[in-house]
Amino acid sequence: MSLSCFDPRFGERMLSVDEALSVLGESLAGMMRTPRSERVALAQAPGRVLAEIVISPLDVPAQTNAAMDGIALAQASLPDAASGEPLSDRGELSDHCELSVIGSSLAGHPWTGRALAAGEAMRITTGAALPAGADTVVMQEQLEYRSAQGEGEGQGEGLIESEAGERVVIEGVTSIRRGQNVRQAGEDIAHGSQVMAPGQWLTPAAVGVLASLGLAEIAVYRPLTVAIFSTGDEVTAPGETLPAGGIYDANRFSLVALLRDQGIAVLDLGILSDDEASVSAALRDAATRADMVITSGGVSVGEADHVRSALAACGELALWRIAMRPGRPLAFGMLRATPADAESSSDQVPFFGLPGNPVATMVTFLQFVLPALRLLSGQQRLAKDEASASATTLAQWQAPRLQLTAGETLRSRAERVDYHRGQIVLDDQGRQVVMTTGRQGSGILTSMLLAECLIEIPAGCATLHAGEPVMVQWLGSRGIV
Numbered sequence: 099m100s101l102s103c104f105d106p107r108f109g110e111r112m113l114s115v116d117e118a119l120s121v122l123g124e125s126l127a128g129m130m131r132t133p134r135s136e137r138v139a140l141a142q143a144p145g146r147v148l149a150e151i152v153i154s155p156l157d158v159p160a161q162t163n164a165a166m167d168g169i170a171l172a173q174a175s176l177p178d179a180a181s182g183e184p185l186s187d188r189g190e191l192s193d194h195c196e197l198s199v200i201g202s203s204l205a206g207h208p209w210t211g212r213a214l215a216a217g218e219a220m221r222i223t224t225g226a227a228l229p230a231g232a233d234t235v236v237m238q239e240q241l242e243y244r245s246a247q248g249e250g251e252g253q254g255e256g257l258i259e260s261e262a263g264e265r266v267v268i269e270g271v272t273s274i275r276r277g278q279n280v281r282q283a284g285e286d287i288a289h290g291s292q293v294m295a296p297g298q299w300l301t302p303a304a305v306g307v308l309a310s311l312g313l314a315e316i317a318v319y320r321p322l323t324v325a326i327f328s329t330g331d332e333v334t335a336p337g338e339t340l341p342a343g344g345i346y347d348a349n350r351f352s353l354v355a356l357l358r359d360q361g362i363a364v365l366d367l368g369i370l371s372d373d374e375a376s377v378s379a380a381l382r383d384a385a386t387r388a389d390m391v392i393t394s395g396g397v398s399v400g401e402a403d404h405v406r407s408a409l410a411a412c413g414e415l416a417l418w419r420i421a422m423r424p425g426r427p428l429a430f431g432m433l434r435a436t437p438a439d440a441e442s443s444s445d446q447v448p449f450f451g452l453p454g455n456p457v458a459t460m461v462t463f464l465q466f467v468l469p470a471l472r473l474l475s476g477q478q479r480l481a482k483d484e485a486s487a488s489a490t491t492l493a494q495w496q497a498p499r500l501q502l503t504a505g506e507t508l509r510s511r512a513e514r515v516d517y518h519r520g521q522i523v524l525d526d527q528g529r530q531v532v533m534t535t536g537r538q539g540s541g542i543l544t545s546m547l548l549a550e551c552l553i554e555i556p557a558g559c560a561t562l563h564a565g566e567p568v569m570v571q572w573l574g575s576r577g578i579v
C-alpha cells in the first residue's frame with residue numbers, strides 16, 4: 099500500500115490539523131476490516147462496541163400500563179361538565195363524580211377478571227397493566243374511597259386491595275383527559291423495530307435498553323490491542339528512585355488510562371532507553387502482537403530522538419510537523435507485521451510516535467489517535483436521523499465542539515492552532531464563560547488535570563478578546579471524551 103502521508107512534501111512543510119486528519123483517514127481506510135466479534139454477558143458489555151443488529155423481540159413496555167398510582171377507568175364514561183349538563187342534584191356544575199371500584203390491578207399482578215363497564219373503576223398501581231375497558235388513569239391525590247358500609251373513608255393512599263362494594267369519589271373530573279397517565283404498549287420500542295446497529299458504543303443507556311429487551315448476552319467486537327511504551331533515558335517508572343536528571347513516566351499512565359477508557363486492551367511494554375536497536379526490536383515485536391503501536395517521546399530532532407530512525411527499519415514512516423501547540427512533532431506510519439499468530443488481522447500496523455511533553459502526548463492522542471481508534475474499533479456515529487450519521491470522516495471522532503464565550507483575553511501564535519486547557523466558569527453576571535486553567539506549557543500536566551475542555555484558538559488568530567466567541571473541544575465531565 100502506498101501511503102500518501104509519506105509524500106516527501108509533508109516532511110518539508112507544516113500540516114494543518116485538518117490536513118493531518120484527512121491524510122490519516124486515507125491511510126487507515128485502506129486497512130479497515132470489520133473487527134472479529136464475540137458474545138458477552140450484558141454485564142460485561144458496557145464500554146464495548148455492538149457487533150449485531152438488534153431487533154426488538156417485544157413491545158417496550160410490553161403492556162399498556164399505569165404511569166401513576168390511582169384508579170383506571172374509561173374516560174368516555176365520566177360525566178362531562180364541559181357539555182353543560184348539570185352534575186349535582188341542585189343543578190350546579192359539579193366537578194366530582196362517584197364510581198364503583200370492582201377490583202385491583204397491581205404491578206406484577208394484573209387484573210384477570212371482566213372488563214370495566216360504564217360507572218366502574220379499578221384500583222391500579224404504577225406499572226400495572228390497564229384492565230380491559232379502561233383507557234385513563236386518575237391519580238390517587240384526586241381520589242377519596244368510600245367503603246360499602248360508609249366506614250373507612252379516606253384518601254386511599256397506601257390502600258391497595260379493593261373491597262367488595264367499594265366506591266371512589268373523583269375530584270376534578272372536568273380536567274381528566276382520555277389516555278392521561280397511561281403508557282401505551284410499545285410506546286418506547288415497538289416489537290420488530292430496529293433498536294441498534296453494529297458500531298453502537300455500549301453506553302450505560304445502551305446496556306439499559308438492551309436489558310429492557312430481555313437480552314442476557316450480546317455480540318460485541320473484540321477489543322483492539324494497543325501496544326505502548328515510553329522512550330527516554332531520563333524516564334523513570336513510578337515507584338523507582340528518581341535519578342539525577344530523571345523524570346517519572348507520566349505518559350504511559352495517562353495513555354493507558356485514555357486507552358482503557360475506549361475499551362482498548364493495552365499491551366504495556368514499559369520504558370525503552372534512547373537506543374535505536376532496542377527501540378526497533380521492541381517495535382518489531384509490538385507490531386506482531388498489537389493492532390496499533392503508540393510511543394511517546396523521542397520524535398523531535400534531538401540527539402537522543404531515535405524513534406524515527408528506529409522506525410524506518412520496521413515500516414513506512416513519516417515525521418509530521420503539525421501546525422498546533424502543544425504537539426507539533428508527531429510520527430505516524432505503518433509498521434510491517436510478520437504475524438506470529440492467527441490473531442493478527444493485518445500485515446500492517448498503524449504507529450503513532452507522540453511527542454514526549456506530557457500535555458502534548460495527551461492533546462495529540464485526543465486529536466489523532468482517539469479518532470483513529472474509534473474508526474478501527476468499528477464504532478459508528480449513530481444519530482437519530484440517518485443523514486447526519488452518514489459521512490464518516492476521522493474529524494467526527496474528535497471531542498465534540500461547542501461555542502462558548504471567552505472569559506479572558508487569550509493569546510496564541512498566529513501560525514498554528516493553540517489548544518489551551520480550559521474550565522467553564524460563571525462570570526460576575528452569572529454567564530457561562532471559558533477561562534484557561536493557568537500556565538499552559540506543554541510540560542504543565544496539571545493544566546490537563548483541571549481541564550474540562552480544550553480551547554481552540556485557530557491558526558491566524560493571535561488574540562481572542564474577553565467576550566468574543568470561542569470554540570472548545572469538550573472533554574466531558576470526567577476530563578476525557
Ligand SMILES: Nc1nc2c(c(=O)[nH]1)N[C@H]1C(S)=C(S)[C@@H](COP(=O)(O)OP(=O)(O)OC[C@H]3O[C@@H](n4cnc5c(N)ncnc54)[C@H](O)[C@@H]3O)O[C@H]1N2
Nearest residue numbers: 328345346347348349395396397398403426453454455458
Ligand atoms: N530543536 C527543537 N527542539 C524541540 C522541538 C523542535 O521542533 N525543535 N520541538 C519541541 C516540542 S514542541 C516537543 S513536544 C518536544 C517533543 O520532543 P520528543 O518527542 O522528542 O520528546 P523528548 O525530547 O523525548 O521529551 C520531551 C519532554 O518530555 C519529557 N518526557 C518524555 N517522555 C516522558 C514521559 N513518558 N513522561 C513524562 N515526561 C516525559 C522529557 O523528559 C522532555 O522534558 O520537543 C521539543 N524540542
Ligand code: MOO
Nearest residue numbers: 424425426458540
Ligand atoms: O508542541 Mo510541543 O508538543 O509544545 O510541547
